[in-house]
Amino acid sequence: MFTKRSRALTIPYWEGSFTHPFIVELQQGTLSPEAFRYYLIQDRYYLEHFSNIHLLIAEQIDNEAVKEMLMTGASHLAEGEIAIREGFFKELGITDEEIASTPIAPTAYNYVSHMYRQLLDGSVKSAVAGLLPCAWLYQEIGVELIKSGSPDSLYQRWIETYAGEEAAKDVAYQCDLLNGLYEEASEREKEQMIQAFVISSKMEYLFWEMSYTHQTWPEGDLSATSQY
Numbered sequence: 001m002f003t004k005r006s007r008a009l010t011i012p013y014w015e016g017s018f019t020h021p022f023i024v025e026l027q028q029g030t031l032s033p034e035a036f037r038y039y040l041i042q043d044r045y046y047l048e049h050f051s052n053i054h055l056l057i058a059e060q061i062d063n064e065a066v067k068e069m070l071m072t073g074a075s076h077l078a079e080g081e082i083a084i085r086e087g088f089f090k091e092l093g094i095t096d097e098e099i100a101s102t103p104i105a106p107t108a109y110n111y112v113s114h115m116y117r118q119l120l121d122g123s124v125k126s127a128v129a130g131l132l133p134c135a136w137l138y139q140e141i142g143v144e145l146i147k148s149g150s151p152d153s154l155y156q157r158w159i160e161t162y163a164g165e166e167a168a169k170d171v172a173y174q175c176d177l178l179n180g181l182y183e184e185a186s187e188r189e190k191e192q193m194i195q196a197f198v199i200s201s202k203m204e205y206l207f208w209e210m211s212y213t214h215q216t217w218p219e220g221d222l223s224a225t226s227q228y
């Protein structure tokens with residue numbers, strides 16, 4: 001079964017996410033506002049492309065149930081998560097200027113590129129598999145963190161986005177569809193699906209790390225341009 005096999009192969013990354021200081025401190029309410037702000041700005045880029053990839057895959061896939069799930073997924077993102085984030089941006093005074101002047105960090109760029117790439121040298125099936133850790137991991141984090149909640153009201157609202165019944169149902173349905181796709185896949189496609197899921201799981205883990213450490217691109221040799 002796809003979900004069993006892929007989850008078993010990614011335990012360290014999932015555990016690494018559950019226990020990452022970004023998540024632990026978010027729950028405790030001690031996560032620095034700068035780290036959360038950086039996360040939100042990077043994740044805005046991520047969500048925009050994540051939603052776009054849903055539509056690109058939907059155009060290419062011939063499985064009607066998966067196509068439908070992807071189209072609904074894209075509109076749920078727009079009405080739900082992306083809309084909620086807009087509220088966070090307003091509340092924190094994150095302006096379009098700040099967004100435009102914050103470079104996309106390597107990990108956000110790599111994660112998004114990895115998902116698009118499935119449509120070039122993977123397959124439509126592996127493209128769907130690459131999306132799954134996103135909703136699934138956040139839903140598991142939501143369920144865990146909601147148990148004691150966060151004393152910070154903004155962090156609490158972040159947790160609530162992922163902890164509801166709807167999110168759980170959604171993930172269960174996505175897992176069912178992925179298991180179906182895996183059943184009918186060729187051996188090569190099966191490996192590509194697993195690979196796409198594994199890399200996305202690693203990228204999810206790195207995304208916390210990127211936010212927590214304020215990851216940026218290396219600057220190269222700045223002295224090389226100082227004479228101009």
Ligand SMILES: Cc1ncc(CO)c(N)n1
Nearest residue numbers: 043046047134135138207
């Ligand atoms: C990086 C990342 N993964 C998953 C989600 C959940 O949609 C998100 N908002 N961002």
